Amino acid sequence: MAGSNTKQVTFHLRRFEPGKDAEPHWEDHSIEVTPGMTVLDGLWKVKELSAPSLAWRSSCRMGICGSCGMLINGRPRLACNTQVSELGSAIVAVAPLPNFDIIKDLVPDLRPIFETHREMLPYLLRDDTAEQEDPTREYRQTPHELEQYLQFSYCIKCGCCMAACPTVATDAQYAGPMPLGQAHRYDSDTRDAGFDRRREVLAGGSGPWRCHFAGECSQVCPKGVDPAKAIQLMKRQLVSDLLRLRRRTPPAAVAEAPHGTMRDDIPAAPPRTVTEA
Amino acid sequence: MRDRTLWTWHIGAGAVILVLLGLHMVIMHLSGTLGFLGVQDAEPTGWASVAARAGSLFFTLTYVALLGAALYHGFYGFRNILMELNPGRTVRSVINVGLSVVGLALFAFGTWAALAAPGAATMAGG
Incomplete structure (x- = not known):
């Protein structure tokens, strides 16, 4: 049942399976989106509910690994780093990154x-x-x-x-x-x-x-x-x-071992004087 | 390696154009402004001024330099546009050789015109 914080959003997905499809086509999947939900979360939900064969790349879910680059509503973004709410649209169009061949669905050949x-x-x-x-x-x-x-x-x-x-x-x-x-x-x-x-x-x-x-x-x-x-x-x-104007410097050398002296002016900790009540 | 050299010349030619075109603008088109600033000069497009410039070694050299810089800058830019159409190896060679030949021919013709100008001005002046 849809809660007050949920919103119905259509994921407009570009699908392509080499060997089966002659060319890419679009599919619509409607899901409930909750606040804080990312496009990547949405893709997982679509896969779970209505498109089990949907393929994409993702790993860390926190914008570190760089696997989930996709074309989201016409802009290249990370799916894990893009909240559905920030797109401000009831339609989320997701396609593989352009300028690459497609391996399958949202998976570009990098x-x-x-x-x-x-x-x-x-x-x-x-x-x-x-x-x-x-x-x-x-x-x-x-x-x-x-x-x-x-x-x-x-x-x-x-x-x-x-x-x-x-x-x-x-x-x-x-x-x-x-x-x-x-x-x-x-x-x-x-x-x-x-x-x-x-x-x-x-x-x-x-x-x-x-x-x-x-x-x-x-x-x-x-x-x-x-x-x-x-x-x-x-x-x-x-x-x-x-133009022979570039300064050529040798690469940084290995750092020397530190040869600082021990500080002898560090005061000793005072004895504890507070007693338990 | 060649692309780096060509690009560097492209930027250098741009700088030369900036200076020489600036000079051209000041001499040919800003005479009114110069007059306002107190610099009085004869009518720049008058026959006497044109003939005097044609006979000046400085102006002849700047004409040739501006011609060379403008031709190189323009043709290199045009070549880049054509190269972005992803031509094959043979077409690339044709573009490179073709533009080089046309550019050099135009440069030779323009240089000849600049060098021949003093004689022509003298003959026309009578």
């Missing part, structure tokens, strides 16, 4: 972006292999140096930026905001020495040069990352390098 991501060498590249495999201490980095890449490291690879990017939609050569943003995340990390290796890919045709700076990637990011900024900073780095 392999192309992860392959491109891998080409960008998204990890610390250094010569001290022994230290990396068997670390003795951490690499030295100041808070200011950390801030140069910190926000880019919040990327959860959900693919929302790739779905929102108008250049990705039209240009097959363009690497896209997620892989480029992650390349910049490592290029701007003072512990990294892989700029020259990443440059081989970034200075070519799939690099940041094709970005029109529409800014949709930054607008849509559920984690508040600004990939458009990363791409513009990357252009500056690469052009500075071409």
